[in-house]
Amino acid sequence: MNYLEDAKNGNKFSFEQLILENQYAIYKTARVFFQEESEINLALERTFFVAFREIKSCKSENNFLIWILNQLILTCNALEESKAKNPKALPPAEPYTSYEDYKKNSLVEQCISKLEIELRLTALLYFYIGIPTHEISKLLRISEHEVHKRIEKSRTALDNILFEN
Amino acid sequence: MDNFNNKDKKIKEKLAQDKFITDSNKNVINNYIPNEQIKPKKISQAQKSFFIFIFIIVLLIIAFVLYLYESSSDSDLAEAPKEFEESISLIDKTFNGTNTFTSNSLVNETTNNSNTTNTLPSDTLDLENFKDFLNSYAYAINRLTNLNNDELEKNTIYIYIAMKYFDSQSIKTASLDTTNTQFAKTQDNINKFIYDISGSEITGTLPTYVDYVTYSTFSNSYDYGTKSNILEQYNCTDVQIARETDAGYNVTAKITRTTLDKNVDYEVSINVTLNENFSYVPYKITSIVATNLSEPFDTTFHLVNLYDLSIEEINLAKENMATYLNRANQSSPIDYTILINSIETLDNGAYRIYVTVCYTGSEQEKIENQYTVTASRKMNNISIDNMDEI
Numbered sequence: 192m193n194y195l196e197d198a199k200n201g202n203k204f205s206f207e208q209l210i211l212e213n214q215y216a217i218y219k220t221a222r223v224f225f226q227e228e229s230e231i232n233l234a235l236e237r238t239f240f241v242a243f244r245e246i247k248s249c250k251s252e253n254n255f256l257i258w259i260l261n262q263l264i265l266t267c268n269a270l271e272e273s274k275a276k277n278p279k280a281l282p283p284a285e286p287y288t289s290y291e292d293y294k295k296n297s298l299v300e301q302c303i304s305k306l307e308i309e310l311r312l313t314a315l316l317y318f319y320i321g322i323p324t325h326e327i328s329k330l331l332r333i334s335e336h337e338v339h340k341r342i343e344k345s346r347t348a349l350d351n352i353l354f355e356n
Numbered sequence: 357m358d359n360f361n362n363k364d365k366k367i368k369e370k371l372a373q374d375k376f377i378t379d380s381n382k383n384v385i386n387n388y389i390p391n392e393q394i395k396p397k398k399i400s401q402a403q404k405s406f407f408i409f410i411f412i413i414v415l416l417i418i419a420f421v422l423y424l425y426e427s428s429s430d431s432d433l434a435e436a437p438k439e440f441e442e443s444i445s446l447i448d449k450t451f452n453g454t455n456t457f458t459s460n461s462l463v464n465e466t467t468n469n470s471n472t473t474n475t476l477p478s479d480t481l482d483l484e485n486f487k488d489f490l491n492s493y494a495y496a497i498n499r500l501t502n503l504n505n506d507e508l509e510k511n512t513i514y515i516y517i518a519m520k521y522f523d524s525q526s527i528k529t530a531s532l533d534t535t536n537t538q539f540a541k542t543q544d545n546i547n548k549f550i551y552d553i554s555g556s557e558i559t560g561t562l563p564t565y566v567d568y569v570t571y572s573t574f575s576n577s578y579d580y581g582t583k584s585n586i587l588e589q590y591n592c593t594d595v596q597i598a599r600e601t602d603a604g605y606n607v608t609a610k611i612t613r614t615t616l617d618k619n620v621d622y623e624v625s626i627n628v629t630l631n632e633n634f635s636y637v638p639y640k641i642t643s644i645v646a647t648n649l650s651e652p653f654d655t656t657f658h659l660v661n662l663y664d665l666s667i668e669e670i671n672l673a674k675e676n677m678a679t680y681l682n683r684a685n686q687s688s689p690i691d692y693t694i695l696i697n698s699i700e701t702l703d704n705g706a707y708r709i710y711v712t713v714c715y716t717g718s719e720q721e722k723i724e725n726q727y728t729v730t731a732s733r734k735m736n737n738i739s740i741d742n743m744d745e746i
Contacts, residue, residue, distance in 0.1 A: 198396070199396055200396075201395050201396055207388065210385060210388065211385070211386065214377070214385045214386075215374075215375055215377070217385070218377050218381055218385060219374075221381075228378055228380045228381055231381050232380065232381060232384045235381070235384050235385065235388070236384060236388065239388050240394065243394060243396060244394055244395075244396060244397055245396070245397060245401060246396045247396055247397060247398075247399065247403070248401055248402050248403075292378075293376070293378050296376045297374055297376045298370070298371060298373060298374040299371050299374040300374075302371065317364075318364065318367045318368050318371055319368070319371045319372070319374075321368060346360065346363055346364065346367065349367050349371075350363055350366075350367065353366075353367060353370050353371075354366070
């Protein structure tokens, strides 16, 4: 069954299936930007909204993950920008699971949070989601050389965090 | 490299174990149902951009095609003018100068213009179009006769007539403005026009009075000079075919000449032949004579006066000419009307005056004779030394 073609025809169930197939990658990427769950929910909802409306610009199902991650990163950047300009623009934190609880249960978060801020998204995209470096370069709008530099730094740090302790 | 790959593989395998999502976020992901009102756009943003791009390209192409069309129209104006325009040429207007006009036979005209000429749809004179044409051609009145020996004036007037004609065509064509006609006023086109109306083939650029007509080597075209705006305007109000001649038609026309300070009405007699092949106008004017030139002698006929006689002196000369003729006739005095066609200064300071003498004959017929007169200034008088009929 081709979920993407169905989604393009307005089938919301198919669209949800595409999201669920890639839910961990989507979720962990949003987590790099925000710690508050309400902010993450807002970023996810906005991303899904835009993605469903613009689904026809996604060329193939194999490309769906990178396509929606691009939408997510753009959305998160926009939310961060509006948050920086007006802190009240984002919804107030609700008494969901605290970040500390999340961190305790998430190995990825434990590792990523220890990296330098600029390395976190690159490391997640490469080591957790498994996106090729040239795609990361396009997603983050940086050179592939810069991507390689960040991966190299992240590799050393993650190796230490995961295996030397 | 293998070391890196191994490390990456180990890290990836380790991190891949993490499938934790908080309940709140999991709820959003699992239960996200796009709003019922939201539907995928029929065309994506990329497609939309593509269509806009195509639309812009199409607009540019249309603009380019219109530009080419206008250029083509302009070129048409230059190369293939209106079929119904008429052309006039003066026979025997061959210049004696070194680089100006040379006479041609009609056969040569046809041959030379065969690649760009038009064919007259009818062999009848279209008076309405001829009337329009006279608005441009009337600048020739009393300026292109054989009696004038001012070659620069002839050149200037011929070119001026051509330029006025091209301008009049731009007014008729809505898509062209006056500046477009600059492209039509090239040396070749002007020369073709003059060839149409005069039958005189011109090669190269004609020398002119630069105050009225100039030639720009930069644009390779003629342009109006600084004094061209003080030249008169003509309006032909009536044209009638007086009679058919062997070569074409004798036409009478009423033409109003408007200058800054006065209007003068002319009745003009024109001999016209129709060219079968032509570049711009199908009429060749073989003579144009104003039968009621204004009195006193209108010095503004000529672009540059080549003599220094005042109006009073000219009138005195005309009186003396009438006296001279009456004495020569030795009969009862005749009331002569003397029209001065042109004046030129001789090397000895005397003047050669070309005149048309009009009088009523014994049978009440109108008689016109042309004379050349040698006149000289003596004290306060103008002496007539010689008066020969041409």
